[in-house]
Amino acid sequence: MSSTQTSSVLRLGILGGANIARQFARDVRSSTNVRVVAVASRSDDSAKAFAESNGIERWFGSYDALLASPDIDAVYIPLPNSLHAEWAIKAAEHGKHILCEKPLALDRNEAARMFEAADRNGVMLLESFPWYFQPQTAAMMSLIGEGAIGDVRAIQANFGFTVGNPGANIRMKPELGGGALLDAGSYPLSLIRLVMGAAPQRVDAIATWADSRVDISLMATLVYADGRRAQVSCSMDAANHRHATIIGTQGTIETEYLNHTSEQSGGHPYGYLPSQLRVRRGIPNSVPFETIESEPGSGFFFAAESFARMIATHDTAAIEYYAQVSLDNAATLAAIIASARGERSVAL
Numbered sequence: 001m002s003s004t005q006t007s008s009v010l011r012l013g014i015l016g017g018a019n020i021a022r023q024f025a026r027d028v029r030s031s032t033n034v035r036v037v038a039v040a041s042r043s044d045d046s047a048k049a050f051a052e053s054n055g056i057e058r059w060f061g062s063y064d065a066l067l068a069s070p071d072i073d074a075v076y077i078p079l080p081n082s083l084h085a086e087w088a089i090k091a092a093e094h095g096k097h098i099l100c101e102k103p104l105a106l107d108r109n110e111a112a113r114m115f116e117a118a119d120r121n122g123v124m125l126l127e128s129f130p131w132y133f134q135p136q137t138a139a140m141m142s143l144i145g146e147g148a149i150g151d152v153r154a155i156q157a158n159f160g161f162t163v164g165n166p167g168a169n170i171r172m173k174p175e176l177g178g179g180a181l182l183d184a185g186s187y188p189l190s191l192i193r194l195v196m197g198a199a200p201q202r203v204d205a206i207a208t209w210a211d212s213r214v215d216i217s218l219m220a221t222l223v224y225a226d227g228r229r230a231q232v233s234c235s236m237d238a239a240n241h242r243h244a245t246i247i248g249t250q251g252t253i254e255t256e257y258l259n260h261t262s263e264q265s266g267g268h269p270y271g272y273l274p275s276q277l278r279v280r281r282g283i284p285n286s287v288p289f290e291t292i293e294s295e296p297g298s299g300f301f302f303a304a305e306s307f308a309r310m311i312a313t314h315d316t317a318a319i320e321y322y323a324q325v326s327l328d329n330a331a332t333l334a335a336i337i338a339s340a341r342g343e344r345s346v347a348l
Contacts, residue, residue, distance in 0.1 A: 013074070023270075081177025088100050111326055130259035136294040160238045196224060200224050222332070257275065
């Protein structure tokens with residue numbers, strides 16, 4: 001546990017004032033285990049404006065100033081992808097636990113340095129995929145674990161959308177870690193890694209490139225040492241789509257694995273929708289799909305609660321498990337983009 005933590009409530013500071021930070025602060029507000037107590041920005045004015053509009057009591061005009069505060073136990077990092085490693089390492093050196101937006105790092109070496117800094121300073125580092133901590137995801141993994149579809153043989157997973165304001169959007173800037181793969185593709189890849197339980201042996205990818213030199217769309221095939229296969233596709237030039245099919249020897253699971261879910265199909269104040277999870281327990285297509293219901297809610301809320309629980313219970317086993325997942329994801333993302341750029345197979 002961080003040496004600064006003195007209460008059962010995790011006191012969290014946010015580094016940066018991006019839109020995703022606003023959503024995070026809003027959705028975590030109902031937690032009794034996590035409290036967003038501060039935000040930092042590049043200036044006092046922007047930090048103050050963010051704090052006042054989001055009900056946060058303290059603000060800092062620099063990230064370093066927030067990290068130096070003894071009254072903050074942990075930080076949430078929603079910064080551009082290229083800044084994750086720098087500020088996660090600095091946070092660890094200040095004794096802060098770190099909940100970091102996906103993708104954790106730009107490659108495996110960068111991710112390894114982040115975890116080494118966390119270990120060296122006795123803090124916990126967790127990559128935040130909101131969908132990962134949804135009750136629906138636990139239900140999906142229970143189905144697989146109990147053998148509802150037999151042995152998993154293949155996965156097809158996708159996520160894409162149309163990027164807004166491409167001229168100024170950070171997703172279109174290579175120097176900030178932009179591109180469809182890192183932004184959208186990290187989601188289906190995280191599902192593939194979760195279900196497969198290992199990194200692939202090699203990858204083959206093809207991409208379409210934007211004028212700014214980031215991948216605007218990409219597809220890849222992942223080949224595993226035991227003969228299993230997975231396919232991942234992502235895009236920033238298509239209608240919003242998000243779906244995964246998990247194919248087993250005795251059945252099939254289909255899911256939208258949404259970050260944030262609702263019981264209602266319309267009218268949610270934040271636009272959240274129900275997320276599909278259904279299973280076919282059988283080989284023939286005459287077997288009907290069964291819909292699986294789970295508790296809905298914000299993935300930001302569920303991720304923050306899980307993070308706080310790991311810290312409170314000193315659950316190093318969970319952190320070590322997620323660390324290996326993040327290292328595998330980072331290595332796979334780097335291999336996929338290398339394959340697409342070189343138009344060749346890349347081994348991990």
